[in-house]
Amino acid sequence: MQLLNITLVAGPPGAGKTTWIRQQINSAAESSVYLSLGSGNTPIDATYLAAEIPGLIVLAGEQLTDFLAHPIAGCAVYLELGFHIDLASLILPDKMADCRRVAVLPPGTRQTEWHGWADLVVTGAEIGAGLSQPHLWRSALPGQVLDSASLNTVWYELTQGAYGTVQRAKGIFDVADGRSLYFDFVAGLAEPTYLELDLPRWLNGRPDRFSGIEVVGEAFDQETLAQTLKDCCLEEQAIAYYQQQIRDSLEPGDEAV
Amino acid sequence: MKLAVMSCIHGNYEALNAVLSDIDDQNADKIYCLGDLVGYGPHPNAVVEMIRALNIPTCQGCWDEDIVEGLNSCECSYPSVLAERRGKLAHDWTNQVIHPEVREFLAQLPLSLRDDNLCFVHGSPHNQHEYLMPEVDAFVAMERVLATGADVLFCGHTHVPYVRSLDAGHLQIQVKLTGKSEPQDTSFSAPLKRIVNAGSVGEPRHGRPNATYVIYDNDTDQITLREVEYDYQKTCAAILENGLPPIFAWRLARGMEFAERADDPTHVCER
Numbered sequence: 343m344q345l346l347n348i349t350l351v352a353g354p355p356g357a358g359k360t361t362w363i364r365q366q367i368n369s370a371a372e373s374s375v376y377l378s379l380g381s382g383n384t385p386i387d388a389t390y391l392a393a394e395i396p397g398l399i400v401l402a403g404e405q406l407t408d409f410l411a412h413p414i415a416g417c418a419v420y421l422e423l424g425f426h427i428d429l430a431s432l433i434l435p436d437k438m439a440d441c442r443r444v445a446v447l448p449p450g451t452r453q454t455e456w457h458g459w460a461d462l463v464v465t466g467a468e469i470g471a472g473l474s475q476p477h478l479w480r481s482a483l484p485g486q487v488l489d490s491a492s493l494n495t496v497w498y499e500l501t502q503g504a505y506g507t508v509q510r511a512k513g514i515f516d517v518a519d520g521r522s523l524y525f526d527f528v529a530g531l532a533e534p535t536y537l538e539l540d541l542p543r544w545l546n547g548r549p550d551r552f553s554g555i556e557v558v559g560e561a562f563d564q565e566t567l568a569q570t571l572k573d574c575c576l577e578e579q580a581i582a583y584y585q586q587q588i589r590d591s592l593e594p595g596d597e598a599v
Numbered sequence: 600m601k602l603a604v605m606s607c608i609h610g611n612y613e614a615l616n617a618v619l620s621d622i623d624d625q626n627a628d629k630i631y632c633l634g635d636l637v638g639y640g641p642h643p644n645a646v647v648e649m650i651r652a653l654n655i656p657t658c659q660g661c662w663d664e665d666i667v668e669g670l671n672s673c674e675c676s677y678p679s680v681l682a683e684r685r686g687k688l689a690h691d692w693t694n695q696v697i698h699p700e701v702r703e704f705l706a707q708l709p710l711s712l713r714d715d716n717l718c719f720v721h722g723s724p725h726n727q728h729e730y731l732m733p734e735v736d737a738f739v740a741m742e743r744v745l746a747t748g749a750d751v752l753f754c755g756h757t758h759v760p761y762v763r764s765l766d767a768g769h770l771q772i773q774v775k776l777t778g779k780s781e782p783q784d785t786s787f788s789a790p791l792k793r794i795v796n797a798g799s800v801g802e803p804r805h806g807r808p809n810a811t812y813v814i815y816d817n818d819t820d821q822i823t824l825r826e827v828e829y830d831y832q833k834t835c836a837a838i839l840e841n842g843l844p845p846i847f848a849w850r851l852a853r854g855m856e857f858a859e860r861a862d863d864p865t866h867v868c869e870r
Contacts, residue, residue: 491678499846499849504850570846574680575680
């Protein structure tokens, strides 16, 4: 029987699970496979890694069984577990029984369920004070194109607590000039950051690729945030107008969809 | 003689009361108001009634005009789609609650006021909607002051107070007349001019919730920017009680604009 090189990665939100996986994949010689369990219809980490790591094979959750039956020889497999997945009741397929378990935890973390579960504990990033009743909110934004200035406003408000306490927020958004932007925030870190994903500009109508947001917070007004995000979205006519302007300004060889 | 100049009250009655009290403490002889009495804040009628009761000379702001004429903004009014939607929400709310006599009062306000070598406008002498940002091109800034014939131009609209001195102004113009082979050069030097922005009483954008206004002493030519603490939480509570967007209260408490600001300080309003 072929031995699979599988690593399960768990930890609290914002501790740096995806960052650690990216570092492992970038430093490995062999090809890699990534799968996020528990991300539902908002595969933010998977979309981010697929855009940033050329050659990475990204699987959806429902593809896991097929993959285990027909694995790719010689590749390293990383399975990221959402923080909300109960490790004690997690049932893994037999072929994953011998996989390596890594917990990425903030500095100074002691005696948690992750310590009992993991083969290896990696020190990750500070994540600020924990929440007594963390609440996870997600929203996919299929086909939506946001006005950049509005997105910056709502992201600032979100990360500064206008809609409730936020410990972790991340999102991928298509904006009017065709770029796909990855926003990342962890409470306690100096500045929220955003990154332009290495994807072609989408300049042909509503984008047919993933965009969405995930927030971990407390006393969180998700209805108001959802409405505010909706208010940031452009109408059909405005999308066409901006996309035409960008198309007209592209140089020969610029990549666009 | 001490003049107090205030602007952009935006229906914030608590802030107006605190500023009037501070003006009293400063022994100002006269008060001018640069408009935007209404919009965003929860007490537009009470603010106008107070200004009327005290007979404060006031020029019309862009929000005052919008409540009279309806929204017809140039692109410079809103920096984002979200800001525009929020601005329209605030406009619709104000439009619904405003009393007929208050609307009539706003309609008859002048676009500018003069007092000797001083001129008072809301945005710029050309338009209530035009932002004279502190970093606006010096030529544009000088033109705006010269257009009034005054030495000191008081404005508001940006919600951020500042004093800008325009000294050593030198203008050179070249005119080529049809039929004349040589262009004619004309140049002149402008004396010291100043632009004084009074900030905002009711919707500050300087990172603190405190109200701002200015005191001008025309005997000593001294300008003092005043920053006044007030119970902004009362205004925040009234925003929520009156059904205005809660984000307005959140932003007011942090000294952030609710929706508007100039996106491009060099933009000349075309409304």
